Amino acid sequence: MSNVTDDAVVFEKVGKTAVITLNRPQTKNALDEAIMAALPEVVRRARDDRSVASVVLTGAGGAFCSGAYLGSASSSEKAFIGRDVVLASQDWFAELVGMEKPVIAAVDGVAVGAGFSLALAADFVFLSQRARLLPSFLGLGLVPDLSMMYVLPRLVGLAKAKEIVFSALPVAVEDAVALGIAQAVVPVENLLDTALAYAQRFDEAPPRALALAKTILNRSFETDRAALTQLEAAAQSLCVASDYHAEAVRRFTAKEPAIYPGPARR
Incomplete structure:
Protein backbone atom coordinates (compact mmCIF):
# COMPACT_ATOMS: atom_id res chain seq x y z
CA MET A 1 0.00 0.00 0.00
CA SER A 2 1.32 3.45 -0.89
CA ASN A 3 -0.24 6.87 -0.75
CA VAL A 4 0.24 10.49 -1.57
CA THR A 5 -1.76 13.01 0.41
CA ASP A 6 -2.88 16.39 -0.81
CA ASP A 7 -4.70 18.37 1.84
CA ALA A 8 -7.85 18.27 -0.29
CA VAL A 9 -7.57 14.91 -2.08
CA VAL A 10 -5.84 11.70 -1.05
CA PHE A 11 -4.36 9.35 -3.65
CA GLU A 12 -3.63 5.87 -2.31
CA LYS A 13 -2.65 2.63 -4.03
CA VAL A 14 -4.02 -0.62 -2.64
CA GLY A 15 -2.53 -3.37 -4.75
CA LYS A 16 -3.50 -2.55 -8.34
CA THR A 17 -6.31 -0.21 -7.28
CA ALA A 18 -5.96 3.56 -6.96
CA VAL A 19 -8.18 4.98 -4.22
CA ILE A 20 -9.07 8.65 -4.67
CA THR A 21 -10.58 10.21 -1.55
CA LEU A 22 -12.12 13.68 -1.39
CA ASN A 23 -10.78 15.03 1.89
CA ARG A 24 -12.77 18.03 3.03
CA PRO A 25 -14.99 16.47 5.73
CA GLN A 26 -15.68 19.87 7.30
CA THR A 27 -17.69 20.79 4.18
CA LYS A 28 -18.86 17.24 3.49
CA ASN A 29 -16.32 17.17 0.65
CA ALA A 30 -17.90 19.99 -1.31
CA LEU A 31 -16.15 20.77 -4.58
CA ASP A 32 -14.29 23.80 -3.26
CA GLU A 33 -11.32 25.48 -4.89
CA ALA A 34 -8.80 23.17 -3.21
CA ILE A 35 -10.52 19.96 -4.33
CA MET A 36 -11.08 21.34 -7.83
CA ALA A 37 -7.41 22.28 -8.05
CA ALA A 38 -6.20 18.88 -6.82
CA LEU A 39 -8.50 16.59 -8.79
CA PRO A 40 -6.99 17.04 -12.29
CA GLU A 41 -3.54 15.88 -11.21
CA VAL A 42 -4.91 12.99 -9.15
CA VAL A 43 -7.19 11.75 -11.93
CA ARG A 44 -4.35 11.92 -14.46
CA ARG A 45 -2.05 10.09 -12.09
CA ALA A 46 -4.51 7.21 -11.86
CA ARG A 47 -5.01 7.29 -15.62
CA ASP A 48 -1.33 7.30 -16.52
CA ASP A 49 -0.03 4.79 -13.95
CA ARG A 50 0.16 1.48 -15.84
CA SER A 51 0.34 -0.45 -12.58
CA VAL A 52 -3.18 0.78 -11.74
CA ALA A 53 -5.88 -1.59 -13.02
CA SER A 54 -8.91 0.09 -11.40
CA VAL A 55 -9.96 3.16 -9.45
CA VAL A 56 -12.13 3.59 -6.35
CA LEU A 57 -13.57 7.06 -5.75
CA THR A 58 -14.84 7.93 -2.27
CA GLY A 59 -15.10 10.69 0.33
CA ALA A 60 -13.76 11.18 3.85
CA GLY A 61 -15.67 11.75 7.07
CA GLY A 62 -18.91 9.95 6.34
CA ALA A 63 -19.80 11.93 3.22
CA PHE A 64 -19.19 11.42 -0.48
CA CYS A 65 -19.61 14.92 -1.89
CA SER A 66 -22.03 17.71 -1.04
CA GLY A 67 -21.75 19.30 -4.47
CA ALA A 68 -20.41 22.67 -5.54
CA TYR A 69 -19.05 24.87 -2.76
CA LEU A 70 -21.47 27.77 -3.05
CA GLY A 71 -19.54 29.90 -0.59
CA SER A 72 -16.65 30.29 -3.02
CA ALA A 73 -18.64 31.78 -5.88
CA SER A 74 -17.53 35.33 -6.52
CA SER A 75 -17.50 37.27 -9.75
CA SER A 76 -18.28 40.72 -11.00
CA GLU A 77 -20.09 39.06 -13.92
CA LYS A 78 -22.76 37.20 -12.00
CA ALA A 79 -24.45 35.89 -15.13
CA PHE A 80 -21.33 33.85 -15.92
CA ILE A 81 -20.57 32.34 -12.50
CA GLY A 82 -22.45 29.10 -13.17
CA ARG A 83 -20.95 28.73 -16.62
CA ASP A 84 -17.43 29.28 -15.31
CA VAL A 85 -17.90 26.73 -12.50
CA VAL A 86 -19.26 24.05 -14.83
CA LEU A 87 -16.65 24.55 -17.55
CA ALA A 88 -13.79 24.64 -15.02
CA SER A 89 -14.55 21.04 -14.07
CA GLN A 90 -14.86 19.56 -17.53
CA ASP A 91 -11.22 18.63 -18.16
CA TRP A 92 -10.77 16.41 -15.12
CA PHE A 93 -14.38 15.22 -15.17
CA ALA A 94 -14.15 14.12 -18.80
CA GLU A 95 -10.89 12.32 -18.02
CA LEU A 96 -12.55 10.55 -15.09
CA VAL A 97 -15.55 9.47 -17.19
CA GLY A 98 -13.30 8.41 -20.05
CA MET A 99 -10.76 6.64 -17.83
CA GLU A 100 -9.81 3.45 -19.66
CA LYS A 101 -10.01 1.52 -16.39
CA PRO A 102 -13.00 0.49 -14.26
CA VAL A 103 -14.01 3.27 -11.87
CA ILE A 104 -15.99 2.32 -8.76
CA ALA A 105 -17.66 4.89 -6.51
CA ALA A 106 -18.05 4.06 -2.81
CA VAL A 107 -20.77 6.44 -1.65
CA ASP A 108 -21.37 7.04 2.05
CA GLY A 109 -23.52 9.86 3.33
CA VAL A 110 -24.45 12.72 1.07
CA ALA A 111 -24.02 12.79 -2.69
CA VAL A 112 -25.82 16.05 -3.38
CA GLY A 113 -26.15 17.99 -6.61
CA ALA A 114 -22.83 17.82 -8.42
CA GLY A 115 -21.81 15.19 -5.85
CA PHE A 116 -24.57 12.96 -7.22
CA SER A 117 -23.30 13.69 -10.73
CA LEU A 118 -19.79 12.76 -9.61
CA ALA A 119 -21.00 9.35 -8.42
CA LEU A 120 -22.63 8.84 -11.83
CA ALA A 121 -19.23 9.33 -13.47
CA ALA A 122 -18.20 5.91 -12.14
CA ASP A 123 -18.82 2.68 -14.00
CA PHE A 124 -20.10 1.03 -10.84
CA VAL A 125 -21.55 2.51 -7.64
CA PHE A 126 -21.77 0.96 -4.18
CA LEU A 127 -23.88 2.68 -1.52
CA SER A 128 -23.84 2.55 2.23
CA GLN A 129 -27.20 2.20 3.94
CA ARG A 130 -27.02 5.87 4.93
CA ALA A 131 -26.11 7.17 1.46
CA ARG A 132 -28.25 10.10 0.35
CA LEU A 133 -28.47 10.66 -3.41
CA LEU A 134 -30.05 14.06 -3.83
CA PRO A 135 -30.53 15.87 -7.16
CA SER A 136 -30.88 19.20 -5.39
CA PHE A 137 -30.47 21.50 -8.40
CA LEU A 138 -34.07 22.54 -9.00
CA GLY A 139 -34.52 23.21 -5.29
CA LEU A 140 -31.91 25.96 -5.72
CA GLY A 141 -33.33 27.21 -9.00
CA LEU A 142 -30.54 25.54 -10.97
CA VAL A 143 -30.28 22.87 -13.66
CA PRO A 144 -28.26 19.66 -13.23
CA ASP A 145 -24.60 19.85 -14.22
CA LEU A 146 -21.45 17.72 -14.33
CA SER A 147 -23.14 15.74 -17.12
CA MET A 148 -26.07 14.49 -15.03
CA MET A 149 -28.46 15.33 -17.87
CA TYR A 150 -26.35 13.18 -20.18
CA VAL A 151 -25.68 10.19 -17.93
CA LEU A 152 -28.87 9.80 -15.91
CA PRO A 153 -31.30 9.27 -18.83
CA ARG A 154 -28.96 6.63 -20.24
CA LEU A 155 -29.02 4.77 -16.93
CA VAL A 156 -32.69 4.98 -16.00
CA GLY A 157 -34.55 6.12 -19.11
CA LEU A 158 -35.77 9.60 -20.01
CA ALA A 159 -39.06 9.59 -18.10
CA LYS A 160 -37.50 8.31 -14.87
CA ALA A 161 -34.61 10.80 -15.20
CA LYS A 162 -37.15 13.62 -15.48
CA GLU A 163 -38.97 12.31 -12.41
CA ILE A 164 -35.74 12.27 -10.40
CA VAL A 165 -34.54 15.69 -11.55
CA PHE A 166 -37.90 17.47 -11.43
CA SER A 167 -38.73 16.20 -7.94
CA ALA A 168 -35.42 17.36 -6.40
CA LEU A 169 -36.04 14.65 -3.78
CA PRO A 170 -33.57 12.01 -2.54
CA VAL A 171 -33.40 8.71 -4.40
CA ALA A 172 -33.80 5.88 -1.88
CA VAL A 173 -30.80 3.56 -1.89
CA GLU A 174 -32.97 0.54 -2.67
CA ASP A 175 -34.51 2.40 -5.61
CA ALA A 176 -31.04 3.35 -6.85
CA VAL A 177 -30.16 -0.35 -7.08
CA ALA A 178 -33.46 -1.25 -8.74
CA LEU A 179 -33.00 1.53 -11.32
CA GLY A 180 -29.45 0.48 -12.17
CA ILE A 181 -27.80 3.56 -10.67
CA ALA A 182 -25.98 1.44 -8.07
CA GLN A 183 -24.75 -2.14 -7.83
CA ALA A 184 -25.61 -2.79 -4.19
CA VAL A 185 -26.28 -1.34 -0.75
CA VAL A 186 -23.88 -2.54 1.93
CA PRO A 187 -23.28 -1.78 5.63
CA VAL A 188 -21.22 1.37 6.06
CA GLU A 189 -18.42 -0.52 7.82
CA ASN A 190 -18.05 -2.78 4.76
CA LEU A 191 -18.42 -0.11 2.06
CA LEU A 192 -14.80 0.58 1.15
CA ASP A 193 -13.79 -3.08 1.44
CA THR A 194 -16.68 -4.06 -0.84
CA ALA A 195 -15.69 -1.45 -3.43
CA LEU A 196 -12.04 -2.55 -3.24
CA ALA A 197 -12.95 -6.21 -3.59
CA TYR A 198 -15.03 -5.39 -6.65
CA ALA A 199 -12.23 -3.30 -8.13
CA GLN A 200 -9.67 -6.04 -7.52
CA ARG A 201 -11.71 -8.42 -9.67
CA PHE A 202 -10.20 -6.57 -12.61
CA ASP A 203 -6.57 -7.02 -11.51
CA GLU A 204 -5.86 -9.65 -14.18
CA ALA A 205 -8.28 -8.37 -16.82
CA PRO A 206 -6.73 -7.59 -20.24
Whole structure:
Protein backbone atom coordinates (compact mmCIF):
# COMPACT_ATOMS: atom_id res chain seq x y z
CA MET A 1 0.00 0.00 0.00
CA SER A 2 1.32 3.45 -0.89
CA ASN A 3 -0.24 6.87 -0.75
CA VAL A 4 0.24 10.49 -1.57
CA THR A 5 -1.76 13.01 0.41
CA ASP A 6 -2.88 16.39 -0.81
CA ASP A 7 -4.70 18.37 1.84
CA ALA A 8 -7.85 18.27 -0.29
CA VAL A 9 -7.57 14.91 -2.08
CA VAL A 10 -5.84 11.70 -1.05
CA PHE A 11 -4.36 9.35 -3.65
CA GLU A 12 -3.63 5.87 -2.31
CA LYS A 13 -2.65 2.63 -4.03
CA VAL A 14 -4.02 -0.62 -2.64
CA GLY A 15 -2.53 -3.37 -4.75
CA LYS A 16 -3.50 -2.55 -8.34
CA THR A 17 -6.31 -0.21 -7.28
CA ALA A 18 -5.96 3.56 -6.96
CA VAL A 19 -8.18 4.98 -4.22
CA ILE A 20 -9.07 8.65 -4.67
CA THR A 21 -10.58 10.21 -1.55
CA LEU A 22 -12.12 13.68 -1.39
CA ASN A 23 -10.78 15.03 1.89
CA ARG A 24 -12.77 18.03 3.03
CA PRO A 25 -14.99 16.47 5.73
CA GLN A 26 -15.68 19.87 7.30
CA THR A 27 -17.69 20.79 4.18
CA LYS A 28 -18.86 17.24 3.49
CA ASN A 29 -16.32 17.17 0.65
CA ALA A 30 -17.90 19.99 -1.31
CA LEU A 31 -16.15 20.77 -4.58
CA ASP A 32 -14.29 23.80 -3.26
CA GLU A 33 -11.32 25.48 -4.89
CA ALA A 34 -8.80 23.17 -3.21
CA ILE A 35 -10.52 19.96 -4.33
CA MET A 36 -11.08 21.34 -7.83
CA ALA A 37 -7.41 22.28 -8.05
CA ALA A 38 -6.20 18.88 -6.82
CA LEU A 39 -8.50 16.59 -8.79
CA PRO A 40 -6.99 17.04 -12.29
CA GLU A 41 -3.54 15.88 -11.21
CA VAL A 42 -4.91 12.99 -9.15
CA VAL A 43 -7.19 11.75 -11.93
CA ARG A 44 -4.35 11.92 -14.46
CA ARG A 45 -2.05 10.09 -12.09
CA ALA A 46 -4.51 7.21 -11.86
CA ARG A 47 -5.01 7.29 -15.62
CA ASP A 48 -1.33 7.30 -16.52
CA ASP A 49 -0.03 4.79 -13.95
CA ARG A 50 0.16 1.48 -15.84
CA SER A 51 0.34 -0.45 -12.58
CA VAL A 52 -3.18 0.78 -11.74
CA ALA A 53 -5.88 -1.59 -13.02
CA SER A 54 -8.91 0.09 -11.40
CA VAL A 55 -9.96 3.16 -9.45
CA VAL A 56 -12.13 3.59 -6.35
CA LEU A 57 -13.57 7.06 -5.75
CA THR A 58 -14.84 7.93 -2.27
CA GLY A 59 -15.10 10.69 0.33
CA ALA A 60 -13.76 11.18 3.85
CA GLY A 61 -15.67 11.75 7.07
CA GLY A 62 -18.91 9.95 6.34
CA ALA A 63 -19.80 11.93 3.22
CA PHE A 64 -19.19 11.42 -0.48
CA CYS A 65 -19.61 14.92 -1.89
CA SER A 66 -22.03 17.71 -1.04
CA GLY A 67 -21.75 19.30 -4.47
CA ALA A 68 -20.41 22.67 -5.54
CA TYR A 69 -19.05 24.87 -2.76
CA LEU A 70 -21.47 27.77 -3.05
CA GLY A 71 -19.54 29.90 -0.59
CA SER A 72 -16.65 30.29 -3.02
CA ALA A 73 -18.64 31.78 -5.88
CA SER A 74 -17.53 35.33 -6.52
CA SER A 75 -17.50 37.27 -9.75
CA SER A 76 -18.28 40.72 -11.00
CA GLU A 77 -20.09 39.06 -13.92
CA LYS A 78 -22.76 37.20 -12.00
CA ALA A 79 -24.45 35.89 -15.13
CA PHE A 80 -21.33 33.85 -15.92
CA ILE A 81 -20.57 32.34 -12.50
CA GLY A 82 -22.45 29.10 -13.17
CA ARG A 83 -20.95 28.73 -16.62
CA ASP A 84 -17.43 29.28 -15.31
CA VAL A 85 -17.90 26.73 -12.50
CA VAL A 86 -19.26 24.05 -14.83
CA LEU A 87 -16.65 24.55 -17.55
CA ALA A 88 -13.79 24.64 -15.02
CA SER A 89 -14.55 21.04 -14.07
CA GLN A 90 -14.86 19.56 -17.53
CA ASP A 91 -11.22 18.63 -18.16
CA TRP A 92 -10.77 16.41 -15.12
CA PHE A 93 -14.38 15.22 -15.17
CA ALA A 94 -14.15 14.12 -18.80
CA GLU A 95 -10.89 12.32 -18.02
CA LEU A 96 -12.55 10.55 -15.09
CA VAL A 97 -15.55 9.47 -17.19
CA GLY A 98 -13.30 8.41 -20.05
CA MET A 99 -10.76 6.64 -17.83
CA GLU A 100 -9.81 3.45 -19.66
CA LYS A 101 -10.01 1.52 -16.39
CA PRO A 102 -13.00 0.49 -14.26
CA VAL A 103 -14.01 3.27 -11.87
CA ILE A 104 -15.99 2.32 -8.76
CA ALA A 105 -17.66 4.89 -6.51
CA ALA A 106 -18.05 4.06 -2.81
CA VAL A 107 -20.77 6.44 -1.65
CA ASP A 108 -21.37 7.04 2.05
CA GLY A 109 -23.52 9.86 3.33
CA VAL A 110 -24.45 12.72 1.07
CA ALA A 111 -24.02 12.79 -2.69
CA VAL A 112 -25.82 16.05 -3.38
CA GLY A 113 -26.15 17.99 -6.61
CA ALA A 114 -22.83 17.82 -8.42
CA GLY A 115 -21.81 15.19 -5.85
CA PHE A 116 -24.57 12.96 -7.22
CA SER A 117 -23.30 13.69 -10.73
CA LEU A 118 -19.79 12.76 -9.61
CA ALA A 119 -21.00 9.35 -8.42
CA LEU A 120 -22.63 8.84 -11.83
CA ALA A 121 -19.23 9.33 -13.47
CA ALA A 122 -18.20 5.91 -12.14
CA ASP A 123 -18.82 2.68 -14.00
CA PHE A 124 -20.10 1.03 -10.84
CA VAL A 125 -21.55 2.51 -7.64
CA PHE A 126 -21.77 0.96 -4.18
CA LEU A 127 -23.88 2.68 -1.52
CA SER A 128 -23.84 2.55 2.23
CA GLN A 129 -27.20 2.20 3.94
CA ARG A 130 -27.02 5.87 4.93
CA ALA A 131 -26.11 7.17 1.46
CA ARG A 132 -28.25 10.10 0.35
CA LEU A 133 -28.47 10.66 -3.41
CA LEU A 134 -30.05 14.06 -3.83
CA PRO A 135 -30.53 15.87 -7.16
CA SER A 136 -30.88 19.20 -5.39
CA PHE A 137 -30.47 21.50 -8.40
CA LEU A 138 -34.07 22.54 -9.00
CA GLY A 139 -34.52 23.21 -5.29
CA LEU A 140 -31.91 25.96 -5.72
CA GLY A 141 -33.33 27.21 -9.00
CA LEU A 142 -30.54 25.54 -10.97
CA VAL A 143 -30.28 22.87 -13.66
CA PRO A 144 -28.26 19.66 -13.23
CA ASP A 145 -24.60 19.85 -14.22
CA LEU A 146 -21.45 17.72 -14.33
CA SER A 147 -23.14 15.74 -17.12
CA MET A 148 -26.07 14.49 -15.03
CA MET A 149 -28.46 15.33 -17.87
CA TYR A 150 -26.35 13.18 -20.18
CA VAL A 151 -25.68 10.19 -17.93
CA LEU A 152 -28.87 9.80 -15.91
CA PRO A 153 -31.30 9.27 -18.83
CA ARG A 154 -28.96 6.63 -20.24
CA LEU A 155 -29.02 4.77 -16.93
CA VAL A 156 -32.69 4.98 -16.00
CA GLY A 157 -34.55 6.12 -19.11
CA LEU A 158 -35.77 9.60 -20.01
CA ALA A 159 -39.06 9.59 -18.10
CA LYS A 160 -37.50 8.31 -14.87
CA ALA A 161 -34.61 10.80 -15.20
CA LYS A 162 -37.15 13.62 -15.48
CA GLU A 163 -38.97 12.31 -12.41
CA ILE A 164 -35.74 12.27 -10.40
CA VAL A 165 -34.54 15.69 -11.55
CA PHE A 166 -37.90 17.47 -11.43
CA SER A 167 -38.73 16.20 -7.94
CA ALA A 168 -35.42 17.36 -6.40
CA LEU A 169 -36.04 14.65 -3.78
CA PRO A 170 -33.57 12.01 -2.54
CA VAL A 171 -33.40 8.71 -4.40
CA ALA A 172 -33.80 5.88 -1.88
CA VAL A 173 -30.80 3.56 -1.89
CA GLU A 174 -32.97 0.54 -2.67
CA ASP A 175 -34.51 2.40 -5.61
CA ALA A 176 -31.04 3.35 -6.85
CA VAL A 177 -30.16 -0.35 -7.08
CA ALA A 178 -33.46 -1.25 -8.74
CA LEU A 179 -33.00 1.53 -11.32
CA GLY A 180 -29.45 0.48 -12.17
CA ILE A 181 -27.80 3.56 -10.67
CA ALA A 182 -25.98 1.44 -8.07
CA GLN A 183 -24.75 -2.14 -7.83
CA ALA A 184 -25.61 -2.79 -4.19
CA VAL A 185 -26.28 -1.34 -0.75
CA VAL A 186 -23.88 -2.54 1.93
CA PRO A 187 -23.28 -1.78 5.63
CA VAL A 188 -21.22 1.37 6.06
CA GLU A 189 -18.42 -0.52 7.82
CA ASN A 190 -18.05 -2.78 4.76
CA LEU A 191 -18.42 -0.11 2.06
CA LEU A 192 -14.80 0.58 1.15
CA ASP A 193 -13.79 -3.08 1.44
CA THR A 194 -16.68 -4.06 -0.84
CA ALA A 195 -15.69 -1.45 -3.43
CA LEU A 196 -12.04 -2.55 -3.24
CA ALA A 197 -12.95 -6.21 -3.59
CA TYR A 198 -15.03 -5.39 -6.65
CA ALA A 199 -12.23 -3.30 -8.13
CA GLN A 200 -9.67 -6.04 -7.52
CA ARG A 201 -11.71 -8.42 -9.67
CA PHE A 202 -10.20 -6.57 -12.61
CA ASP A 203 -6.57 -7.02 -11.51
CA GLU A 204 -5.86 -9.65 -14.18
CA ALA A 205 -8.28 -8.37 -16.82
CA PRO A 206 -6.73 -7.59 -20.24
CA PRO A 207 -6.07 -3.86 -19.81
CA ARG A 208 -6.01 -2.94 -23.51
CA ALA A 209 -9.13 -4.93 -24.38
CA LEU A 210 -10.98 -3.58 -21.35
CA ALA A 211 -9.95 -0.03 -22.27
CA LEU A 212 -11.21 -0.43 -25.82
CA ALA A 213 -14.45 -2.04 -24.68
CA LYS A 214 -15.16 0.77 -22.20
CA THR A 215 -14.32 3.48 -24.73
CA ILE A 216 -16.67 2.02 -27.33
CA LEU A 217 -19.47 1.27 -24.85
CA ASN A 218 -19.31 4.87 -23.62
CA ARG A 219 -20.15 5.97 -27.17
CA SER A 220 -22.79 3.34 -27.89
CA PHE A 221 -25.83 5.59 -27.38
CA GLU A 222 -24.75 8.20 -29.91
CA THR A 223 -23.11 5.93 -32.50
CA ASP A 224 -25.13 4.11 -35.13
CA ARG A 225 -24.81 0.35 -35.56
CA ALA A 226 -22.69 0.51 -38.72
CA ALA A 227 -20.20 2.93 -37.17
CA LEU A 228 -20.09 0.90 -33.96
CA THR A 229 -19.36 -2.24 -35.99
CA GLN A 230 -16.38 -0.48 -37.55
CA LEU A 231 -15.12 0.49 -34.09
CA GLU A 232 -15.55 -3.10 -32.92
CA ALA A 233 -13.68 -4.41 -35.95
CA ALA A 234 -10.76 -2.03 -35.47
CA ALA A 235 -10.55 -2.80 -31.76
CA GLN A 236 -10.72 -6.53 -32.38
CA SER A 237 -7.83 -6.34 -34.84
CA LEU A 238 -5.68 -4.74 -32.15
CA CYS A 239 -6.73 -7.28 -29.54
CA VAL A 240 -6.13 -10.31 -31.78
CA ALA A 241 -2.54 -9.13 -32.31
CA SER A 242 -1.86 -8.62 -28.59
CA ASP A 243 0.46 -10.70 -26.42
CA TYR A 244 -2.36 -11.07 -23.89
CA HIS A 245 -4.60 -12.77 -26.45
CA ALA A 246 -1.80 -15.08 -27.57
CA GLU A 247 -1.12 -16.17 -23.99
CA ALA A 248 -4.85 -16.60 -23.28
CA VAL A 249 -5.24 -18.85 -26.33
CA ARG A 250 -2.13 -20.85 -25.38
CA ARG A 251 -3.51 -21.45 -21.90
CA PHE A 252 -6.91 -22.42 -23.28
CA THR A 253 -5.37 -24.89 -25.72
CA ALA A 254 -3.11 -26.35 -23.02
CA LYS A 255 -6.08 -26.58 -20.62
CA GLU A 256 -4.27 -24.34 -18.14
CA PRO A 257 -6.03 -21.86 -15.81
CA ALA A 258 -7.14 -18.68 -17.56
CA ILE A 259 -5.31 -15.41 -16.92
CA TYR A 260 -8.64 -13.69 -16.30
CA PRO A 261 -11.39 -16.10 -15.29
CA GLY A 262 -13.83 -13.21 -14.97
CA PRO A 263 -15.46 -11.65 -11.89
CA ALA A 264 -18.53 -13.88 -11.91
CA ARG A 265 -16.41 -17.03 -11.58
CA ARG A 266 -14.53 -15.95 -8.45
